[in-house]
Amino acid sequence: MTRALFDPLTLRGLEIRNRIWIPPMCQYAVDAQDGIPTDWHLMHLGSLARGGAGLVTVEATGVSPEGRISPEDLGLWNDEQAQAFRRLTAMIHSQGAAAAIQLAHAGRKASTWRAWGDHPEGNVPAERGGWQPVGPSPRAYDGLAVPTELTAEGIADVVVAFIAAARRAVNAGFDVLEIHGAHGYLLHEFLSPLSNGRTDAYGGSLENRARLLLEVVDAVRAEVGEQVPMIVRLSATDWVQGGWDLPQTEAVSSWLGEHGVDMISVSSGGNVPAEIPVGPGYQLPFATSIKESTGLPVAAVGMIDDPFQAEQIVALGQSDVVLVGRESLRDPNFPIRAAEALRYDMPYKPAPYERAYR
Numbered sequence: 001m002t003r004a005l006f007d008p009l010t011l012r013g014l015e016i017r018n019r020i021w022i023p024p025m026c027q028y029a030v031d032a033q034d035g036i037p038t039d040w041h042l043m044h045l046g047s048l049a050r051g052g053a054g055l056v057t058v059e060a061t062g063v064s065p066e067g068r069i070s071p072e073d074l075g076l077w078n079d080e081q082a083q084a085f086r087r088l089t090a091m092i093h094s095q096g097a098a099a100a101i102q103l104a105h106a107g108r109k110a111s112t113w114r115a116w117g118d119h120p121e122g123n124v125p126a127e128r129g130g131w132q133p134v135g136p137s138p139r140a141y142d143g144l145a146v147p148t149e150l151t152a153e154g155i156a157d158v159v160v161a162f163i164a165a166a167r168r169a170v171n172a173g174f175d176v177l178e179i180h181g182a183h184g185y186l187l188h189e190f191l192s193p194l195s196n197g198r199t200d201a202y203g204g205s206l207e208n209r210a211r212l213l214l215e216v217v218d219a220v221r222a223e224v225g226e227q228v229p230m231i232v233r234l235s236a237t238d239w240v241q242g243g244w245d246l247p248q249t250e251a252v253s254s255w256l257g258e259h260g261v262d263m264i265s266v267s268s269g270g271n272v273p274a275e276i277p278v279g280p281g282y283q284l285p286f287a288t289s290i291k292e293s294t295g296l297p298v299a300a301v302g303m304i305d306d307p308f309q310a311e312q313i314v315a316l317g318q319s320d321v322v323l324v325g326r327e328s329l330r331d332p333n334f335p336i337r338a339a340e341a342l343r344y345d346m347p348y349k350p351a352p353y354e355r356a357y358r
């Protein structure tokens with residue numbers, strides 16, 4: 001039986017085996033604080049690839065040391081890191097999945113404690129590996145340090161850092177690049193009027209607030225060439241009156257399409273504290289709306305946990321792809337389980353596990 005969820009999808013000549021993809025998920029597991037992937041990352045990503053996903057996205061990876069969310073984030077600002085990433089892409093490819101990496105700058109939400117374990121409030125102090133965060137404006141995220149406002153030179157350095165990280169990522173074997181423009185990190189901070197109070201060419205009008213994101217996209221495309229598919233992850237709304245919202249997201253998404261972006265990964269929130277009406281598929285309407293208004297392929301995310309729900313989303317054309325996050329942490333074999341539930345004869349179930357599926 002054919003199933004929409006298991007139809008391959010092609011982006012710029014890269015055929016991806018199905019429509020169940022793994023979104024970026026920070027592990028905060030680099031205990032050495034040097035940005036270099038460890039055995040944990042190898043095992044974690046390897047198991048997700050073995051579980052049958054079409055594409056596995058490596059977590060938000062700092063394009064510069066101060067672009068990390070926490071000191072324990074992955075980084076891609078030097079060659080030693082790039083070398084270590086080769087093991088990850090080889091492992092993901094060995095299991096038949098495509099490998100993506102989310103290139104990120106955390107902006108004013110940088111130098112925070114990792115999201116698990118005990119830790120105090122606020123930012124990580126210098127003696128624990130922390131640093132002074134930067135942002136579009138000296139406006140703090142609730143409970144965090146006031147960021148240093150980026151100068152024009154500082155903004156240019158951010159673009160250069162994305163270029164260098166993109167080059168290293170492609171050289172390390174990644175098939176797809178994702179630019180992190182969501183969740184209240186630097187590029188989203190520039191987009192949203194709540195975090196961007198600049199009066200220069202990077203603030204004010206929507207064109208100006210989107211300038212840095214478009215510069216990053218153009219610069220990365222110029223660096224890596226036409227072959228490499230590029231995804232941009234956006235928050236469709238700040239969930240707050242007067243903040244970033246769906247109409248602005250749709251406008252910027254269509255510009256991104258004109259600038260050669262191949263897909264929008266549609267998330268929401270993260271820039272300011274907000275009440276978010278969480279529930280099954282709660283962000284899907286944003287993805288569908290962006291798909292319809294721009295004609296661009298989209299990836300939907302957010303509590304898509306059930307095989308039939310996932311199949312219906314793709315079959316009805318509400319999204320081109322579903323991203324399964326926490327459910328794939330609970331069960332890295334979710335795609336295999338979905339195939340079984342949907343009576344799809346998955347040709348890439350791991351052969352050594354055959355007896356488990358008879």
Ligand SMILES: Cc1cc2nc3c(=O)[nH]c(=O)nc-3n(C[C@H](O)[C@H](O)[C@H](O)COP(=O)(O)O)c2cc1C
Binds near residue numbers: 023024025301326327
């Ligand atoms: C442990 C964890 C880490 C995450 N790290 C990232 C990240 O690095 N980049 C990102 O864009 N989203 C990140 N997210 C958000 C997920 O990619 C996803 O959008 C979110 O979990 C909602 O999908 P789900 O309901 O399927 O989990 C993270 C989520 C979790 C649970």
